[in-house]
Structures are given as C-alpha cells and as structure tokens.
Amino acid sequence: MSQDYYELLGVSRTASADDIKKAFRKLAMQHHPDRNRGDKESEKESEKKFKAVNHAYDILKDPEKRAAYDRYGAAAFEGGGAGPNGPQGQGFDFGSVFGDIFDEMFGGGGRGRGGRTDTRGQDLRFNLEITLEQAYGGTDATVRVPSSVSCEVCQGSGAEAGSKPQTCPTCQGRGRLRAQQGFFTVERACHTCHGAGQIIDKPCRTCAGQGRVRRDKTLKVNIPAGVEDGTRIRLSGEGEAGARGGPAGDLYVFLSVRRHQLFEREGADIHCRVPISMVQATLGGNIEVPTLDGKMARINIPAGAQGGHQFRLRAKGMPIVRSTQRGDMYIEINVETPTNLTSKQKELLKEFEKAGKTSPESEGFFSKVKEMFGG
C-alpha cells in the first residue's frame, strides 16, 4: 500500500478536487469486485485495487488530509484513523463509496441520504364538483378535507410532555441500516425505529405516538374563471400531516363541472338550443335567451328562419384561463312542430296549405325525387 495516491488515481499533484473525483469514480467502477466476478484470482486483485483506490480518494478528497499527505506522505495516516489498515480497517465500508456514486448516478431518487423520508404525510385527493356558472365566473370554494394534522399536545414529536424522542440506538438516527452481502452493502429501513431515526419511550397519549391526530380541515380553494372539467389543483403541503414532525403531503383538488340544463360546453364555446314556434320562425321576431353571465341576450329571428340555424354571440362563451379572451356562444333554433291541435287549428292549417306553396326546401326536394324516377 505504499503506492503514491496521486499515481494510484492517475492524476497530477496539482489536480483539482473535481478531477480527482472524476478519476476516482472511473476507477471505482472499473475495479468494483462485483464487476470482476468469476476468476477468484482477479476477484481478489480487483478487491485489493478497489480498496487502495478508495483509500487514496478518501485522503485526497479532504483538503486537510490532502495537505497532510502532501507534507508527510502516507505516514501521516498510519497507525490509526480511517485507513484500511487502521482499527476500522476490518469493517471496510463499500456502502459509503457507492452511496456517493449511486446518489450522483441516480439523482438520489428523492430519498434523503439520512433515509428519513418515510415520515412524509400522504397526498390527499379531494373531488370537487362545481357548476358551469362557477366555472364561468371563477369562485373561491370552501372544502372540508378529512385529514390529520400535527398533534398540538406534543407538537408533532409523538412523545409525552416532559419526555423527548431518543435517537434510535440501532441506527444512530440514520433511519437506515447497512448490511454486508458479499462485497455489496445493501441499505434498508431500520427495524427498530421503522426508518424514523428516533424512538419514543413514552408516547404522547393524545396521538398514541403518531405525532398527528385526525381532524377535518377547512380550506379555501381559488378556482380561476374558465376552468375545465378534470382540472387538477395542487395545494402544496395541505395533505396529510407528516408523522413525527415529517413534512406534510399535498392536497389535490380534482374538479368536475356539473352538466348544465341549458348549456353545453365545447372548449371555450357554449352551445344552447332554443325552441321556437313554427309561427315565430315563419313570421320572424325577437326572442330572449339566457347567457352565462346571468343576463338575457336578445336575438332577432328573421322571417322564414329554418330549424338548425345558428346564431353566434361573440365573446359570450367561457373565459379562457390565464387569458383575457373568451369563447363564443352559439344559439341553435329548434323549430317545433305544433302538436295537440284543436279541430279549429287543423282547419286553419288545411286552409293555409291550400292558399299556396310555402316550403322552399321540400319543393326542391320533391322535384329532385321526380327527376330521379324519370318523371
């Protein structure tokens, strides 16, 4: 083990901390025993090399140790300390090395190095139904969410007043334990504290040591004008309280917009079918239709309007979220065929029919039928 550390890592004595780290990562991957399985001899060799590289990096990554090494050489670290031949040399820790590398390679996966993320509260989902009018105007909805909140008696610690949670003796508060499996070290949640890193001798009686109690909470949710069915609003930190002082989860409000009796939404446009009488359609006239802003709009029906005709009311549709624009409103007229006529009305209609042709489309249609049959 008397090889020069710089040489071992293949870097110059003036190499930057970054260069040293890069060189180390490359060598550590190359010499990791798990990558050199098979031949007993080369396995042993790579393990030796791996330990040497790791030790060299241990010294050179620390500015103080590196300075000592530069001045006194390896002698500065002999006879104790963290070297591979020192008192801790037997329990050589592959895990700490690979912890560093894996965290960088896989971005840590959101799991803190202390492994204490198990106490985060759960995310909650709340389904909220609103009316089309509310979606149109935007609204502040008040929602009551069944939830748990941090226990006031123990301030979320889970420990009875006068006592304190103790650092878990099994994992020393890390919440995770390492176990050697061959050359690899696996990490798992500590069995004593279940990953919390702390144990509670005297649990708080109010929350039974959970650090949180069940309680509904009332929240105001701002619903912007123009929201669509299926919109999801996230309220950060408003989910379930964390266990024993852990961070709270998030609350997701899933919006659904109730079907309206008169209006049908299509994106930002609103459609409405309005029935008018045969006489209204024939003679023309004004009708009034409701709009989503709670007012009435007046529409001029021209004489001879046909069923299915659409009128467009510009910018009377839904607002578009985060925009000043609005959709349009389309009014389709539905000309009703009279039913339940009195005999007088029937007489009048027959009279009306005799007086002359009045149906432009059917005249065209039936003349085409005649053509079709060579009439």
Ligand SMILES: [Zn+2]
């Ligand atoms: Zn409590």
Ligand SMILES: [Zn+2]
């Ligand atoms: Zn523990």
